[in-house]
Amino acid sequence: MRTDNYSQIIKDCFWDYHITQNDLYLMFTSSNMRDKNILFEKILSNSTKLLRDMKLFDREDLVYLMDHYRIPRFNSDYIARRKNIVEYCLLDRELLIEDLKWKR
Numbered sequence: 617m618r619t620d621n622y623s624q625i626i627k628d629c630f631w632d633y634h635i636t637q638n639d640l641y642l643m644f645t646s647s648n649m650r651d652k653n654i655l656f657e658k659i660l661s662n663s664t665k666l667l668r669d670m671k672l673f674d675r676e677d678l679v680y681l682m683d684h685y686r687i688p689r690f691n692s693d694y695i696a697r698r699k700n701i702v703e704y705c706l707l708d709r710e711l712l713i714e715d716l717k718w719k720r
Contacts, residue, residue, distance in 0.1 A: 625669055629658035644672055649680070656681040660698055661691070670702050679707060 622637040630640075643655045656673070663669045670678060682703055687695050701716075703709040711717055 621665075621669065621672060624665055625659065625663065628664050629662040649677075652677055653681060653684075656685070660685075660702070661695060666698060666702065667705055670706055675707075678702075682707065 622640045625640060626635055626637070640655070643651045646652060652673070656678075659666065659669045673681065682699065685699065687699065697713055700709075700712045704711040
């Protein structure tokens with residue numbers, strides 16, 4: 617169990633919940649995609665260590681969660697950027713953020 621990562625996730629994403637490191641571990645290792653989706657959305661929206669925390673998901677789960685995630689209207693630009701950064705860095709997908717592309 618990566619307790620330092622889990623502590624930071626709790627601090628960043630679940631500050632308003634009573635959740636333990638063991639609860640997070642169970643969410644990451646669960647076969648319940650609803651639990652994983654809640655965790656995914658919290659990390660995507662709030663994590664200060666976005667890529668590090670997204671690496672805690674199994675790759676197959678991360679692909680599924682990314683492909684089925686619908687960007688909310690609230691904060692949509694911010695969330696869309698963060699989602700694309702994860703897709704680009706961890707899933708080798710196209711970078712859509714013009715500001716982050718290399719200038720030629």
